[in-house]
Amino acid sequence: MKKSLILLAILIGMQVAAWAxxxxxxxxxxxxxxxxxxAASPTDxxxxxxxxxxxxxxQADAWLPNYWAAYCYTLMSxxxxxxxxxxxxxxxxxxxxxxMKAARIENDExxxxxxxxxxxxxxxxxxxxxxxxxxxxxxCLGKARAINPQNxxxxxxxxQNLLYxxxxxxxxxxxxxxxxxxxEQKFGVFxxxxxxxxxxxxxxxxxxxxxxxx
Amino acid sequence: MKIFHLxxxxxxxxxxxxxxxxxxxxVRDAQGQGLVGANVxxxxxxxxxxxxxxxxxxxxxxxxxxxxxxxxxxxxxxRIQKIDxxxxxxxxxxxxxxxxxxxTVLITAGYxxxxxxxxxxxLKPLDIVRTASANGDLFGALQTLPGVQRVGESEGLFxxxxxxxxxxxxIDGLVxxxxxxxxxxxxxxRSRFSxxxxxxxxxxxxxxxxxxGQALSxxxxxxxxxxxxxxxxxxxxxxxxWAATGTQRWHNTSLALTGSFTHVGxxxxxxxxxxxxxxxxxxxxxxxxxxxxxxxxxxxxxxxNYSHTxxxxxxPDFDGQKTAFTLQNHNFYQxxxxxxxxxxxxxxxxxxxGYDQDQIQTGEQSIWREATHQQGRTVGIVELSEKHxxxxxxxxxxxxxGDGFGSFSNRMQEVLGAVFWEDEAYLGKGLAxxxxxxxxxxxxxxxxxxxxxxxxxxxxxxxxxxxxxxxxFFQNPERPYLYENAGLRFEKAYHYILNYQWQHKGYTFRAExxxxxxxxxxxxxxPNRFLPGFxxxxxxxxxxxxxxxxxxxxxFWRDNEGTFENVDYWxxxxxxxxxxxxxxxxxxxxxxxxxxxxxNVVYKHFIxxxxxxxxxxxxxxxGRPYYAPNATPFLSGRTPxxxxxxxxxxxxxSLWGQNTIVIFSINNVLNYKQVFGYRFSADGQQRAPVHPxxxxxxxLGLSMTLL
Numbered sequence: 001m002k003k004s005l006i007l008l009a010i011l012i013g014m015q016v017a018a019w020a021x022x023x024x025x026x027x028x029x030x031x032x033x034x035x036x037x038x039a040a041s042p043t044d045x046x047x048x049x050x051x052x053x054x055x056x057x058x059q060a061d062a063w064l065p066n067y068w069a070a071y072c073y074t075l076m077s078x079x080x081x082x083x084x085x086x087x088x089x090x091x092x093x094x095x096x097x098x099x100m101k102a103a104r105i106e107n108d109e110x111x112x113x114x115x116x117x118x119x120x121x122x123x124x125x126x127x128x129x130x131x132x133x134x135x136x137x138x139x140c141l142g143k144a145r146a147i148n149p150q151n152x153x154x155x156x157x158x159x160q161n162l163l164y165x166x167x168x169x170x171x172x173x174x175x176x177x178x179x180x181x182x183x184e185q186k187f188g189v190f191x192x193x194x195x196x197x198x199x200x201x202x203x204x205x206x207x208x209x210x211x212x213x214x
Numbered sequence: 215m216k217i218f219h220l221x222x223x224x225x226x227x228x229x230x231x232x233x234x235x236x237x238x239x240x241v242r243d244a245q246g247q248g249l250v251g252a253n254v255x256x257x258x259x260x261x262x263x264x265x266x267x268x269x270x271x272x273x274x275x276x277x278x279x280x281x282x283x284x285x286x287x288x289x290x291x292x293r294i295q296k297i298d299x300x301x302x303x304x305x306x307x308x309x310x311x312x313x314x315x316x317x318t319v320l321i322t323a324g325y326x327x328x329x330x331x332x333x334x335x336x337l338k339p340l341d342i343v344r345t346a347s348a349n350g351d352l353f354g355a356l357q358t359l360p361g362v363q364r365v366g367e368s369e370g371l372f373x374x375x376x377x378x379x380x381x382x383x384x385i386d387g388l389v390x391x392x393x394x395x396x397x398x399x400x401x402x403x404r405s406r407f408s409x410x411x412x413x414x415x416x417x418x419x420x421x422x423x424x425x426x427g428q429a430l431s432x433x434x435x436x437x438x439x440x441x442x443x444x445x446x447x448x449x450x451x452x453x454x455x456w457a458a459t460g461t462q463r464w465h466n467t468s469l470a471l472t473g474s475f476t477h478v479g480x481x482x483x484x485x486x487x488x489x490x491x492x493x494x495x496x497x498x499x500x501x502x503x504x505x506x507x508x509x510x511x512x513x514x515x516x517x518x519n520y521s522h523t524x525x526x527x528x529x530p531d532f533d534g535q536k537t538a539f540t541l542q543n544h545n546f547y548q549x550x551x552x553x554x555x556x557x558x559x560x561x562x563x564x565x566x567x568g569y570d571q572d573q574i575q576t577g578e579q580s581i582w583r584e585a586t587h588q589q590g591r592t593v594g595i596v597e598l599s600e601k602h603x604x605x606x607x608x609x610x611x612x613x614x615x616g617d618g619f620g621s622f623s624n625r626m627q628e629v630l631g632a633v634f635w636e637d638e639a640y641l642g643k644g645l646a647x648x649x650x651x652x653x654x655x656x657x658x659x660x661x662x663x664x665x666x667x668x669x670x671x672x673x674x675x676x677x678x679x680x681x682x683x684x685x686x687f688f689q690n691p692e693r694p695y696l697y698e699n700a701g702l703r704f705e706k707a708y709h710y711i712l713n714y715q716w717q718h719k720g721y722t723f724r725a726e727x728x729x730x731x732x733x734x735x736x737x738x739x740x741p742n743r744f745l746p747g748f749x750x751x752x753x754x755x756x757x758x759x760x761x762x763x764x765x766x767x768x769x770f771w772r773d774n775e776g777t778f779e780n781v782d783y784w785x786x787x788x789x790x791x792x793x794x795x796x797x798x799x800x801x802x803x804x805x806x807x808x809x810x811x812x813x814n815v816v817y818k819h820f821i822x823x824x825x826x827x828x829x830x831x832x833x834x835x836x837g838r839p840y841y842a843p844n845a846t847p848f849l850s851g852r853t854p855x856x857x858x859x860x861x862x863x864x865x866x867x868s869l870w871g872q873n874t875i876v877i878f879s880i881n882n883v884l885n886y887k888q889v890f891g892y893r894f895s896a897d898g899q900q901r902a903p904v905h906p907x908x909x910x911x912x913x914l915g916l917s918m919t920l921l
Contacts, residue, residue: 024260043251043267050253050264053286058260082719088288128338131413135443167868170444170921 028055029064029196036072042079045072056096063105064196070096070113071200077120086124093117109198111144112153119161137161152186155179156201156208163211177212184209237297238272239305241265241285249309252287256280257294275299285309311676323669323683323713323726324421326359327414341782342409344818346862346879347831349913352409353394356434357833358814360726360768360786361419364835364856365807366906367890369394369402372807373419374730375764375792376431379692380707384435385412385517386551387425388566389611391587395497396543396572399529400890400904401489406521406545411503412436419768420709420728421683424634424650424667425593425607430689430707430732438515438551441468441505444921452877452915453480470503476523485912488905490528492538497523511555518548529576530902531895542573563592583617601640608633615693624697628690629657636667644673656690656704663688663704678716685709691736694752703758706733720774727767735760735796753798762794764808783817803849804839806891809856811836829862840891843898857886869918877915885910 028051036048049072055065070093077089097114100106115137122133137157144154159179165171184205192199241252248269255262261275262284281299286292290309297305326337341355348354356362356371363372370378383393385407395403414437418426426433442461450457457474479494499521506514526540549566566589574581593607609632616625636650650667667685674680688704695702713726740754772784789811795802813834820827837852845851862879882888889903 028260046251047264050251050255050262053253054255054260054262057255057284058258084719092288125338128340131439131443135441138443166866166873167871 025055025059026196033068033196036068042076045076045079048072049076056099061103063100063103063110066096066100066105067110067113067198070094070100070117071198074113074116074120077117078123083124087121090117090121090124093120108144108148108151108154111140111147112151112157112198115140115144115154115157119157123164150186150190152183152190152205153198153201155183155186156205159183160208163208173211177209180205180209180212234274234276235278235299235302236272236274237283237299237302237305238270239302239307240269241271241287241307241309242269243290244308244310249287249290252285252290252309254283254285254307257282257284283307322671322679322715322724323681323711324418324709326417326419337415341818342415344827344829344862344864345816345831346829347816347833347858347860347881349404349860349879349881350409350877351404352407352412352415352436353405355409356415356417358784358786358816358831359417359419360724360770360788360812361766362788363790363807363809363812364833365402365838365890366856366888367400367402367904368807369397369404371432371434373432374728374766374768374788375762375790375805375808376707376730377805377807380429380431380689382426382429382433384426384433385549385566386438386515386564387435387562387591387593388549388551388564388589389428389587390547390566391568391585391613392545392547392570395495395523396541396570398525398541399539400893401527401907406519406547407436411438411517413439419726420730421667421669421685421711423605423648424636424652424665425605427632427634427652427654427665427687428611428630428689430687430705431730438517439503440513441466441507442470447920449918449920450474450915452913453484454478454913455915466507468503468505472501472503474499481911485908485910487908489907490530490536492526492528492540493524495523495525497521497543508554511553513553514550515552516548516550518546520544520546530893537577538575540575544571545569558598559594559596561592561594563590565590579619581617581619584615586612586614588612601642603638605636605638606634615696626658626693626696626700628696630690631655631657644679646671650685654688654704658696658700659690659702659704660700661703663706677718678714681711681713681715683709683711683713691758695736695756698752699756702736702756703734705735705758707731708733720777722770722772722774724770725767726769728765730764732760732762732764732794732796734758735762735794737796738798760794760796762792762796764790764792766790766792780820780822781818783815785816786812786814788812799848801848803847806839806841806849809835809838825866827862827864827866829864831858831860831862833858833860838891841894842892842901843894851892853889853891856888856890857884858888859883859886872921873919875917877913877917879913880910881912882906882908882910 032048032051036045039045039048049069052065052069052072056069059065073089073093077086077093080086080089094117097110097117100110118133118137118140122129122137141154141158144151159176162171162176162179163173187202187205241249241254243249250265250267250269252265253262254265254271256275256277257280259275259277259280261273261277263271263273265271278299281297283295283297285295285307287309289312291312293309295307342348342352345355345358347358353371357364361374365372368378371381372378373381383390393405393407395406416435418433420432422433442463445463446461448459455474455476457472459470459472461470462468475498477494477496482491482494499519501519504516523543526538528536529539530536547568549564551562551564553562568587570585572583589609589611591607591609593605595603595605597603611630613628616623618624632652632654634650634652636648638648640646648669652665654663665686665688669681669683671679671681687707687709690696691702691705708731710729711726716723736756736758737760738752738754738756767789769787770784774782790808791810792808793802793804815832817830835856837855839849840851840853841849842851860879860881861883865876867874867876887909888906891904892901893904894901
C-alpha cells in the first residue's frame with residue numbers, strides 16, 4: 001500500500017513537472033509580449049527576441065513565437081544606426097520568417113511582417129534599394145491584401161511608406177493619408193484572434209496620423 | 215493516520231519535483247570580451263537568459279536530464295555545448311564570429327564591385343551616377359578607380375598599362391562589341407548605355423575569373439536590372455539630350471520603351487570649342503527592355519538598342535591644311551538571357567547579336583567599317599556545400615568584320631569557342647581558394663589556348679585580408695593585324711597580383727601591387743618609321759615577337775559616412791611603370807596611353823535639408839609620352855600634367871507634383887588647358903597640342919518621373 005502510494009506520488013510528481021513546463025508556454029508568451037510592449041532600448045528588444053526564440057525552438061508548430069521574434073528583430077533593424085547592423089538584424093528577422101514559410105505558415109500577418117522586413121532594409125539605403133526591396137515590399141503587401149484586406153497593418157505600412165516617399169514618386173502626406181485613415185478605421189474594428197496574436201500599430205497610427213492633420 | 219499518509223504523500227511529491235539548479239557564467243568572444251545580448255538556454259526548454267553588457271547570464275532550471283546548452287547571438291556562430299548541471303555556477307563560454315556577413319574571406323584581388331546584392335562591396339550602383347567627373351557616364355566613374363588611366367583623347371578603359379582594346383565590356387556575361395560611340399580622331403566619345411540599366415557592376419583590373427576570356431587587361435561585367443518597381447513615365451531633358459522612357463509593370467512581366475535624341479549644337483554654341491565642327495554630334499535611337507519572371511526565381515530578360523549618330527569636324531594637319539572628317543554610324547545590339555534553377559544548380563543561358571556600321575568621309579576618301587558579333591553562352595553554378603561551389607560553362611562567338619575604301623577592302627570571319635571550369639572552396643582557417651581553367655579555340659587563327667587561373671584569399675584579422683591572384687590571359691591580335699596575316703598567334707598576358715584589404719564600419723583601405731607580363735604581342739618587322747595617330751597603315755611582315763610589362767601599385771581609401779554624416783569620399787592613387795616592344799615600336803618604350811601617376815579624389819555630400827546632392831571630383835595624371843618625329847630616344851617626350859576639377863549638383867524636388875531631379879555639373883571648373891599629346895607637321899618642325907573638345911564645360915538637365 002505504502003509502496004504503491006509512493007509510486008503514485010512519484011508519477012504525479014513527474015506529471016506535474018511536465019505540466020509545469022508546457023503551462024509555462026502561454027504564461028511566458030504573455031509575459032514576453034508584455035516585456036516587449038514596455039521595451040525601450042535595443043537591449044530590451046534583444047531580451048524579448050531571445051525569449052521568443054526559446055519559445056519558438058520549443059513549440060516548432062506554433063507560428064507566433066517565430067512571428068514575434070522576427071518582429072523584434074525588424075524593430076531592432078530600424079533602431080540600429082549603421083547600415084551593416086541594420087542588415088544583420090533584418091537578415092535575422094528574415095530567418096524566422098523563412099522558418100515559418102518552410103513550415104507552410106503563410107497568412108496575412110506573416111506577409112505583412114515580410115513587407116515590414118523589406119521596408120526595414122529599404123529604409124537603410126532607399127536610394128539604392130527602392131528597386132529591389134521596394135518591389136518586395138509592394139509584392140508582400142499585395143499577398144497580404146489578397147488573403148485579408150481588412151488587416152489594418154497593410155494600410156498602416158502602405159501609408160507609412162508613402163509618407164516617407166518623395167511626393168513625385170507618388171508619396172507625401174497627400175497620398176499617404178487616405179491609407180492611414182483607412183488603417184485607423186480598420187484598427188477600430190480589428191479584434192486579434194488571441195492576446196498572443198499580432199495586434200501592433202494601434203497606438204502608432206494615432207501618432208503618425210498627426211502628419212495628416214491640416 | 216490519514217493525515218500522516220497525506221504528509222508522506224506531500225513529502226514525496228515535493229521531493230520528486232526536481233530541485234532548482236542555478237546556472238550562471240559568462241559568454242565572451244575569442245578575444246575575451248564579454249558579449250551582450252547572447253541567448254543562452256537549455257535545449258528544448260524555456261529555461262534561459264540573455265547576457266548583460268558584461269556577457270554575464272544567470273537562470274534557474276528544474277531540469278535534471280537536459281544538460282545541453284544552446285548559445286546564439288547575431289553575427290556569431292550558434293553553438294550547443296554539454297555542461298555538467300552540478301557544476302554550472304561559473305560557466306565560461308565563448309562564441310566565434312560568424313563566417314558570413316563581413317567576416318567572410320572574399321577573393322578581392324583585382325575586383326571592384328558595385329552592387330547591393332553582396333555584402334562588403336566597395337561601391338553601390340548609385341555611387342557610379344553620383345561621381346561628378348563622370349557626367350552620368352558609367353565609364354567616367356570607373357576612371358576614378360585605382361588602376362584606370364586617364365586618356366582624354368580616346369574612349370575606353372585603359373587598365374594598368376594596358377590599351378583600351380585589352381578591356382572587354384559585357385552585359386550579363388555577353389560581350390558588347392561597341393560599348394562606346396564610334397571612335398573619332400583625338401576626340402573621346404561616351405558610352406552607349408545608361409548606368410540606370412544596371413543593378414550591379416563587376417569591374418576587374420586583373421586576375422579575373424575563368425568565365426571571361428579574350429581580354430588581356432580587364433573585364434567589366436554589367437548586371438542588368440530585374441523587374442522594375444512600378445509603371446512610370448520618365449522624361450529627361452537637357453541642353454544635349456531629350457529622352458522619354460515608358461515602363462509598364464504587370465504582375466510578373468514588364469516592358470520599357472525608350473526613345474532619345476541628342477544634338478550638341480546648342481552646347482557647342484554656349485561653350486568655346488577647341489574643335490572646328492562641321493556637324494556637331496547628333497543622333498537618335500530607341501531601346502526596349504522586356505522582363506518576365508517564371509515562378510519565384512526564373513527570369514527571362516531581353517534587351518534591344520538601336521542608335522544612329524552623325525558627327526563631322528575638321529582635323530588639323532598642322533601644315534596650315536585641314537581635312538574634313540565626317541562619320542555616320544548605325545548600331546544595333548540585342549541580348550536575351552534566361553536564368554533558371556534545376557535542383558541545386560543555377561543556370562543562365564544567353565544569346566546576343568550586335569551590328570555596327572560606320573561610314574566615314576575623310577578629305578576625298580570614303581571609308582566604311584562593318585562588324586557583326588553573335589554570342590551564345592551558358593553558365594551553371596552549384597553549391598556542393600556551404601564551403602564549396604563549382605562553376606562550369608561554355609560560350610561560342612561568331613564575328614564578321616570588314617572595312618575598306620575605294621576598291622580596297624578587308625573582310626574576315628572568326629569563330630571562337632570556349633569552355634571553362636572554376637572551383638571555389640573555403641579551406642578553413644580563413645583561407646579560400648579559387649581555381650579555374652579556360653580552353654579556347656579560334657577558328658580564324660586555327661589555334662587552341664589553355665589558360666590557368668588561381669586566386670587565394672587569407673583572412674588576417676576580422677577586418678582585413680590578403681589575397682593573391684595569378685593567371686594567364688589570351689586575346690586575339692587587333693583586327694588590322696588579323697586582316698594582314700592569319701598565321702598569327704594569340705597575344706598573351708600573365709598577371710601576378712597581391713592585394714591587402716581592410717574594412718571597418720564605413721572605412722575601406724585597399725592596396726594592390728601587381729606585375730603584368732605581356733608575351734606574343736604582334737610586331738611589325740619593318741619599323742622603318744613610326745607613324746602615330748588614327749588609321750595608320752600596317753607595315754612589313756608580322757610576327758608574335760612583341761613583349762612588354764607593367765608593374766605598379768594601386769591604393770584606395772574610402773570613408774563612407776565613417777567620419778561625417780552624409781559625407782562619402784574616396785581617394786585612389788595608382789602608380790604604374792610600363793614598357794613595351796610591340797607593333798611598330800623601334801625600341802622598348804612606354805606607350806602613349808600610360809601615365810605614371812594617377813590620383814582621384816571623389817567627394818559626395820548629400821545635404822538632406824536642401825535635398826541637394828553635391829559631388830566634387832579632382833583628378834590628376836602625370837604627363838604621358840608623346841611621339842615627336844625627330845626626338846630621341848623614341849617616345850621620350852612627356853605632355854604637361856593633367857588636372858581636372860569637376861562639380862556636380864543634383865537637386866531633388868517636385869515640379870507639378872512630379873518627382874524631379876535637376877542635374878547641373880561643371881567639368882573642369884578651373885578651366886585647365888589640358889593637353890593630351892601633340893601632332894606634328896609633315897616636316898616635324900611644327901607641333902600643335904591635342905586638347906579636349908572643350909576645356910570648361912557644363913551640363914544642365916532635368917529628369918522627371920510621372921507615375
